[in-house]
Amino acid sequence: MSYSVKLRSVLTAGLLSVSCIAMAEAASVDDLGKSLTPVGAERAGNADGTIPEWAGGITTPPAGWTVGQPRVNPYAGDAKLFSIDGSNVDQYKDKLSEGQIALIKRYPGYRMDVYPTRRSCAYPERVYERTKANVAETKMDESGHITAGYGGFPFPIPTTGWEVIQNHRSAYRGYGVISSPAMAVMQGGDRYILNVGDQVSYTPQYDPKTTSFADTKGFRGKFIYTQTQPAASVGGVLLVHEYYNGRKESWGYIPGLRRVKQAPNAAYDNPVPGQDGLRTFDQTFMFNGDGDRYDWKLVGKKELYVPYNAWALKDQKLKLKDIVGPDYPNRDLIRYELHRVWVVEATVKPGIRNVLPRRTFYVDEDSWTIVLADLYDTKGNLWRTQENSLYVASELPACVTAADFYFDLSAGRYIADNMILGNATENYLAGASVDGERFTPSSLRQTGMR
Template identity: 40%
Template sequence: MMKTSLKQLAVSLLVMGASTGALAQSADYSKLGTTLTPMGAEKAGNAAGTIPAWDGGLSKPIAGFDAKKGYADPYAADKPIVTITAANMEQYKDKLAPGQMEMLKRYPNYKITVYPTRRSAAYRADIYKFAKEEAPNIKLAAGGNGIVNLKKSNVPFPIPTEGVQVIWNHIMRDLGGSITRVSADFPVQTNGTYTLGKREESISFASYMTDAEPNRIFYYMNKTLAPANAAGEVALVHEPLDQVAEPRLAWQYNPGQRRVIRAPELAYDSPGIGADGLRTNDDFNGYNGSPDRYTWKLVGKKEMYVGYNNYKLTSKDLKYSQILGTNHINQDLVRYELHRVWVVEGTLKPGARHIYSKRVFYIDEDSWTILHGDQYDARGGLWRVREVFGVQLYDAPTFAQAGEVIYDLQARRYLVNALTNEEKPVEFGKKYSVADFSTAALRRMGR
């Protein structure tokens, strides 16, 4: 198996005015909304002019928007700046992750088509308000395994000084208050054949609810609709805020047994539902769950080509068969842009168990979304490469995924998650109560 050194990553890290060292010394929250964006990103563009200043992003639907037709692309007139292939990738390696370079080497049709950078990420005004108000008082729980003193904020650490703080920003980031959707997953085999998986999901952040229980981040319900042999299975999760005080609470409904059972295995590196062994439970949504099994190092910031403003991938005119290909998805549909990302390296703690010995995440400074991840096996070899195809959903408004993919370099298979092209529109902002995420509701959904 291919072993990939992280030395290249260290060389490519940028020395910026808002570097982690500078931020650690200042921690001046008055900068939020002035020299920093309300989310904590650098408001200014870069010196080269290839990353523009943040001007507020896309916070309202564009003219003619119709959810039933999908998201119209506000940047459809943009032309590619460069297309990176195996032949020219050495010229751009300082702006690529090891996983991207490995994909370019392995697959002749894999390419990275770069477009002008558009800093579109934007959120509701209350997201910005709570981030600034609460940040000075929010602290990490013991060992970094949770957050204390948080009330409403989705950005607990807008000026991070530790790697685990950036991970918590990703976990806590806003997804539109609540999401109700049907999405499709596809494990794709080496010959390009695939099996359709479909799920009906509801997720609501506790801060968006009026009756949420203490010590909750969000509530999540997932019903499997396909394939037929798994249809009717339902999973329920209550995610705690301080996971020192309380671990994840999870239940499953088994349609064969017609009963609800506790499901503590819905965490860490247990196999993800409907993933054909291609992802772990904590792989879902970039990364989720307790961060306690890793030591998280804040490596720094770098400029990197990442999936951004992927409106083409949200098109309701696309069929899933047009997206899926042999070895990788159709790269003609993916838009990459140059953005500043936080680089966080997670190393498995001595004595802790997980199939990944190391995880390196590249996290968008404007949204705190993991946009790329390289994951390593027990021998230190690059194993799985994750790409998240970011998109600003301006009706919510929130920055989300047009889809995500995990490429397994050992198995030469891949898994695509969260596609909605052939499904009804995603619903944001639905008001849920705790009763909607009870074990009784779990049983009703299963039936």
């Protein structure tokens, strides 16, 4: 089956761009918390009411709920509006990404269940305050690296595509998080490789002790991941440092050798080891790493059916086989809603070679999170598509990932990532117990030997 690019008409692209530019020029810092939400989304709903007004989102956990207990779905009583499948996909194509259309047309039985739109995303007041302050404070150097601003979304009123992506990469998801994420690399039929580990992450810009950009010491984030499955990899440890200047460093502890080694080339379009060539390093979490190899175009806004309010994926009774199928994830678990998204196109710079020379990102306006991405090969054909299901971790509060999926349309396979299976750990409030200074190469050997 061919996945050739269906280019947008010049007229449509032009209207989106003009609309986006006009919106950016008209908006100001005084609009935050008024006509715009405190993080920069349009507060109002759309003309026909299918997207409601943002009314503050979910700001507190359910009564009596504590960390570690099963998540409570506040929208469990919502009735499905309709489904999109092979029989009616053309009817809804103006509100679907090219990747969504390709999945529906490729796989019999693939469908998207559409529910009422719930603008549930919310963030702490301190994030709102710092987001507003960042309008004046955030600075980037000529290489596109943030050099000032902290504690909130850096560009709530963006004027470039890279600013939108910087919002995604800087979104608040807690400052110290302990979790046990699972990743399945599907290998056809019922075969898969399952990787599970314990992860501790630290985001210094959101640490309450941080009072200036200088306090981050140049770190965008750090994490330590300790492998617990499969058996052959138990005890392996990975440490990653990511810097605001675009640099990324990683080290691995290898139990059999009892030594720490620095990992090379953990960036850009290099394939991630152990994932059968289905994903590059900068595909991780939809887009990760430096953007210096691309030109970034802010196309505008669009209404799309996107994965949202994914509490069904957080059911602690779920096992891996309940989530993943041979060709695609269980359609009963993925809820879609109509939301406004920012459209950003990334095109590789002249003279630069990249296995993914063009990408289109769809960024949710309420969370600044990439929810969909379409990736193209060197011939201009759609090659890969990505999907990120969100829900609200109300204890923060913040919109975070329930699971994300990476489809390779040529290989006919996919990766399911960041799943929390059964009673596995997921603590977004672990900041007080996370020591930001312990994320060092010398700590890896001790971590692996425990």
